[in-house]
Amino acid sequence: MTWTRRLITALAVCVVLVAGSAGCVSGTAQGEGGASPSPAGRLLDERDQEGRPYREVDAENAPEVGVEVVPDAEGGWDVRLRVRNFRFSPDGTGERAVAGRGLAHLEVNGRRVAQLRTPEYHLAGGLVPRGTHQVTARLYADDGSVWAVDGEPVESTADITVSEDGPSPDPSAEPIAGAAVREPVAGAAVSEPVAGAGPPQPVAGGRDGRSRGMGRGSPDGAGRA
Numbered sequence: 001m002t003w004t005r006r007l008i009t010a011l012a013v014c015v016v017l018v019a020g021s022a023g024c025v026s027g028t029a030q031g032e033g034g035a036s037p038s039p040a041g042r043l044l045d046e047r048d049q050e051g052r053p054y055r056e057v058d059a060e061n062a063p064e065v066g067v068e069v070v071p072d073a074e075g076g077w078d079v080r081l082r083v084r085n086f087r088f089s090p091d092g093t094g095e096r097a098v099a100g101r102g103l104a105h106l107e108v109n110g111r112r113v114a115q116l117r118t119p120e121y122h123l124a125g126g127l128v129p130r131g132t133h134q135v136t137a138r139l140y141a142d143d144g145s146v147w148a149v150d151g152e153p154v155e156s157t158a159d160i161t162v163s164e165d166g167p168s169p170d171p172s173a174e175p176i177a178g179a180a181v182r183e184p185v186a187g188a189a190v191s192e193p194v195a196g197a198g199p200p201q202p203v204a205g206g207r208d209g210r211s212r213g214m215g216r217g218s219p220d221g222a223g224r225a
Contacts, residue, residue, distance in 0.1 A: 040099035040141065046151060048138070049110070054148035055097060055141055061085050062149045063100060067137040067156045075125035077160060079106065081116065081137050088117045089142050097141035107136040125162075132161045 041057040048054075057063075063086035069079050085100050093101075104116040108127055116137075123135070138155035139147045147154040 040097045041147075043145060044148065044151065046148070048146050048153065050112070052140070053145050054151070054153060055145035056148050056151065057099065059149050061100070063102075063139050063147050063154050065104065065137050065139050065154060065156050067135060067158045069123070069135050069158045069160050071160075072122070077123040077125070077128065077135075079121045079123050079135065079137075081119040083119065083139070086139060086147075088119070091117060093142050095143045097143045097145055102139060102141040102147065105138050105140060107134075107138070109133055110136075128160060128162055130162045130164070132159055134159055 041055040044054040044056050046054045064084040065086070066082040067079065068082065069077050072078050081104055087101055089101050089103060105112050106114040106116055106121060106123075108123070113123070113127060114121055134157050136155055136157040138153055141147060
């Protein structure tokens with residue numbers, strides 16, 4: 001009788017162990033196979049000049065950006081971005097695309113000079129010598145993809161002109177009037193200058209010298225910054 005009880009107990013323990021192991025395997029498999037799909041938009045074949053893919057999102061509630069550039073007293077430029085349906089991610093954020101979140105790339109004449117995690121940046125005068133230059137802000141997701149609407153990147157461009165008398169903004173660089181924007185989260189990390197970025201070179205073929213926001217441009221909807 002004692003031997004029989006011990007045998008039954010041993011079999012019961014084995015059944016519990018096997019069932020427990022099966023349960024663990026099933027839970028792990030579910031966790032691996034049950035990962036949620038891409039959290040925002042879909043990747044397109046189109047890419048920016050650095051090879052980063054566009055991430056297409058619906059026009060409704062899509063990110064928007066406008067750029068304001070004004071000269072300072074020391075010969076440089078103060079750049080301010082105005083955004084809507086978008087917030088800047090702090091430094092150290094994981095590389096995952098989340099709707100309405102990310103960072104901005106700032107370009108001068110098509111060459112990237114900074115990655116911005118705040119809406120403000122000081123552009124040194126040495127980056128914009130005499131002449132007319134295009135300052136472009138483009139919005140990116142945290143995974144490096146470009147936010148896009150209808151196949152066009154979410155960006156805005158302003159023209160600035162440097163003469164012998166010093167810098168002066170073109171009309172296209174005037175502040176955005178009446179734009180309702182969402183300010184970034186307080187305490188966001190500072191902007192990140194691109195290491196080794198020298199004076200930008202003009203893009204081959206040039207531009208038309210007008211401010212324009214391709215895709216979702218300035219928040220006021222006028223495509224001007």
